[in-house]
Amino acid sequence: MLANTSRHVSYCRLCASSCGVLVDVEDGRIGRILGDTQHPISGGYTCPKGRRGGDLTHSPDRLTTSLRRSDRTHVDGAGHVPIATADAVRDIAARLDEVIARYGPDSVALFTGTQHNFAALTPLMARAWFRGTGSHKLFSTMTIDQSAKWVVAERMGSYLGGRQRIENADVWLLAGTNPVVSGNGGDGDGAVVQNPSWTLRSARERGLRLIVVDPRRTETAALADIHLTPRPGTDAVLFAGLLHVILAESLHDHHFTAQYVADLPQLIGAVSQVTPTVVQRICAVPAEQVVETARVFAGGSRGMATSGTGVCMGPHSNVAEHLLAALNVVCGRFLREGEPADDRAVLTRQVPARAEVAPAERAYRKGFRSRIGGLRAIRGELPSGILADEILEPGPDRVRALIVSGGNPAAALPDRDKTLRALRSLDLLVSIDPWMSDTARLADYVIAPTTMYERADHTMIMEPFFPTPFAQFTPAVVSPPAGVVDDWRFFFDLAAASGQPIKFAGRQLDPGDPPTADDLLAMAAERGRVPVNDLTAAPHGRLAPRSDAIVGPADPDRAAHRLTLMPDDVAAELRSALAETTAAVRYPFLLTVRRIREAVNSTGTRVPGLVPGGINPVSVHPRDLTVLGLRDGQDVEVRSSSGKLRTCARSDATLTRGTVAITHCFGSIDDGESGANVNALTGRGQGVQAINAMPTLTAVPVAIAAIEDHERRTP
Numbered sequence: 217m218l219a220n221t222s223r224h225v226s227y228c229r230l231c232a233s234s235c236g237v238l239v240d241v242e243d244g245r246i247g248r249i250l251g252d253t254q255h256p257i258s259g260g261y262t263c264p265k266g267r268r269g270g271d272l273t274h275s276p277d278r279l280t281t282s283l284r285r286s287d288r289t290h291v292d293g294a295g296h297v298p299i300a301t302a303d304a305v306r307d308i309a310a311r312l313d314e315v316i317a318r319y320g321p322d323s324v325a326l327f328t329g330t331q332h333n334f335a336a337l338t339p340l341m342a343r344a345w346f347r348g349t350g351s352h353k354l355f356s357t358m359t360i361d362q363s364a365k366w367v368v369a370e371r372m373g374s375y376l377g378g379r380q381r382i383e384n385a386d387v388w389l390l391a392g393t394n395p396v397v398s399g400n401g402g403d404g405d406g407a408v409v410q411n412p413s414w415t416l417r418s419a420r421e422r423g424l425r426l427i428v429v430d431p432r433r434t435e436t437a438a439l440a441d442i443h444l445t446p447r448p449g450t451d452a453v454l455f456a457g458l459l460h461v462i463l464a465e466s467l468h469d470h471h472f473t474a475q476y477v478a479d480l481p482q483l484i485g486a487v488s489q490v491t492p493t494v495v496q497r498i499c500a501v502p503a504e505q506v507v508e509t510a511r512v513f514a515g516g517s518r519g520m521a522t523s524g525t526g527v528c529m530g531p532h533s534n535v536a537e538h539l540l541a542a543l544n545v546v547c548g549r550f551l552r553e554g555e556p557a558d559d560r561a562v563l564t565r566q567v568p569a570r571a572e573v574a575p576a577e578r579a580y581r582k583g584f585r586s587r588i589g590g591l592r593a594i595r596g597e598l599p600s601g602i603l604a605d606e607i608l609e610p611g612p613d614r615v616r617a618l619i620v621s622g623g624n625p626a627a628a629l630p631d632r633d634k635t636l637r638a639l640r641s642l643d644l645l646v647s648i649d650p651w652m653s654d655t656a657r658l659a660d661y662v663i664a665p666t667t668m669y670e671r672a673d674h675t676m677i678m679e680p681f682f683p684t685p686f687a688q689f690t691p692a693v694v695s696p697p698a699g700v701v702d703d704w705r706f707f708f709d710l711a712a713a714s715g716q717p718i719k720f721a722g723r724q725l726d727p728g729d730p731p732t733a734d735d736l737l738a739m740a741a742e743r744g745r746v747p748v749n750d751l752t753a754a755p756h757g758r759l760a761p762r763s764d765a766i767v768g769p770a771d772p773d774r775a776a777h778r779l780t781l782m783p784d785d786v787a788a789e790l791r792s793a794l795a796e797t798t799a800a801v802r803y804p805f806l807l808t809v810r811r812i813r814e815a816v817n818s819t820g821t822r823v824p825g826l827v828p829g830g831i832n833p834v835s836v837h838p839r840d841l842t843v844l845g846l847r848d849g850q851d852v853e854v855r856s857s858s859g860k861l862r863t864c865a866r867s868d869a870t871l872t873r874g875t876v877a878i879t880h881c882f883g884s885i886d887d888g889e890s891g892a893n894v895n896a897l898t899g900r901g902q903g904v905q906a907i908n909a910m911p912t913l914t915a916v917p918v919a920i921a922a923i924e925d926h927e928r929r930t931p
């Protein structure tokens with residue numbers, strides 16, 4: 217190693233895997249990034265985007281100072297000039313105060329994106345600021361790709377003893393997720409997050425039967441014992457069919473369902489007509505494969521069915537997720553009284569596990585009500601599917617000021633034209649982003665934050681994803697540019713500038729005496745069982761001993777609570793999914809979205825050389841290409857009932873015929889270099905879920921045609 221080069225132990229914060237890394241720093245710049253072979257969880261694994269973390273930090277369009285729009289002409293991306301962050305904070309606070317004084321607190325909204333959640337302090341301090349505004353208008357990416365999981369808990373209830381985990385499972389079903397690429401096999405259950413290929417292969421070697429549900433032969437599906445390829449958008453029917461077989465053959469857990477389910481007969485009745493033959497007709501999955509899958513899943517002694525974003529982004533997503541969760545319930549895939557509790561809390565507070573049910577509350581029927589569709593918040597958040605309408609539709613509490621933290625709604629939200637129109641019409645748009653994303657280009661102020669290796673951090677918020685109790689602290693390994701701030705500090709200063717109280721981790725902070733990041737990291741974790749100071753002596757992270765907590769008995773007051781598997785509205789949604797027929801004449805293909813190793817949502821899509829060619833092709837089965845008279849690499853136009861986009865076609869034999877795929881969150885509003893944005897094809901035209909206003913973002917009917925030479929000249 218050169219004399220001016222140093223090596224630092226840290227961990228990557230681009231996704232929930234939190235892989236351990238070794239970062240070589242040369243003359244203050246990040247050079248090579250290697251997997252940390254001494255890391256107890258990731259064991260040296262990294263993915264391409266993680267290894268290019270230096271390019272993200274030092275890329276040409278990395279912002280090294282905050283920006284202010286210099287005029288009000290709203291020429292996208294033009295007219296931004298540098299501004300000291302302290303001055304920007306003062307201006308923004310004054311304008312927010314003005315908006316709130318004139319229109320009330322609900323005219324201010326906060327939108328948080330994926331990257332917002334990968335710094336321990338950002339969500340906590342952003343919420344502290346947001347609470348102080350008095351607004352109810354909180355939005356996030358969660359409600360455009362996974363809110364069906366929240367709806368399930370509201371309508372079914374939750375078992376509080378804990379869920380079985382993949383580490384000791386003998387069967388697992390992954391639906392609409394590709395953890396070998398994304399690292400994520402489920403929501404917070406830790407299924408296959410770290411070193412995913414190795415984890416899955418090892419599990420199979422010890423006997424786990426892996427079932428994958430995906431219309432594409434994904435990298436994960438290639439490892440599966442059973443791969444089901446349902447027609448996109450028919451997951452609800454497939455899961456109902458699996459339940460039908462399990463219940464008809466009495467393969468379910470009689471003891472668990474008798475103890476914890478209120479309405480098993482209603483579930484049996486609702487799925488009684490969904491025979492394997494019906495599944496074959498609607499989902500194009502052979503009837504015998506439905507039967508085999510149901511028997512394999514129910515025949516395992518431990519293991520769950522989990523999903524990523526694929527099921528939640530499709531049509532009928534709420535009932536599909538509900539039925540997937542019902543598979544786990546009828547098979548009793550939960551920890552029972554007296555078993556060791558699944559306690560991975562190290563820096564967070566331990567919550568006792570109890571063998572009882574928190575019943576369905578349907579809390580979305582209470583609390584703040586949006587004037588858009590009368591929708592209410594779920595878990596404190598309004599659905600991001602209505603954000604554009606919240607901005608555009610006249611009304612006394614119309615959103616006029618939007619703060620965007622670690623997200624890119626201009627690229628991520630459905631109905632791109634409408635979303636851009638909404639963002640352009642705001643009185644105040646602030647983007648906190650290290651790069652000039654589409655949202656930043658539209659913003660009045662762009663706050664330039666530190667990137668991951670420029671800030672201290674710990675793994676507190678990632679604990680549910682680790683396979684065993686584990687925690688890691690990292691100091692900053694390079695100095696940030698002089699003009700940037702930690703995200704949390706922006707929110708702290710913004711609250712202080714508006715004279716708002718700042719309550720953090722249960723205590724009131726003094727606005728005149730800003731804490732350090734290290735102070736806040738210690739405060740945030742002070743209810744954990746390992747002090748943050750102990751972590752500094754363990755640079756590769758620390759495995760905490762498993763606690764001796766066990767799943768306790770039900771509280772007598774709650775012992776009679778039960779899960780609800782088939783309430784009337786879920787039954788009606790299942791009937792609707794069964795009745796749907798595809799009108800495939802005008803739009804003969806079904807478009808799905810796919811993840812790639814090189815990018816996580818918007819992050820990575822603009823790193824030079826990371827995504828091949830910086831393009832975002834539409835993948836098409838080679839025989840479909842032939843039928844369409846297209847060739848690999850040819851420029852094409854993709855159309856849906858909501859819009860159209862131009863890209864190139866890529867031959868991909870992993871797809872089932874009739875299904876095409878595009879990666880989401882690509883594209884730029886002011887150049888053609890960043891690939892096509894799939895949300896040009898999405899909108900309300902494809903249907904919207906009740907309760908969470910979730911639009912259909914996958915299984916979108918589309919048509920594909922060549923772009924003729926004369927059209928290419930005159931787009």
Ligand code: SF4
Pocket residue numbers: 228229230231232233234235261262263264265266267399
């Ligand atoms: S999987 Fe990749 S992006 Fe995620 S933490 Fe590991 S190296 Fe980083």
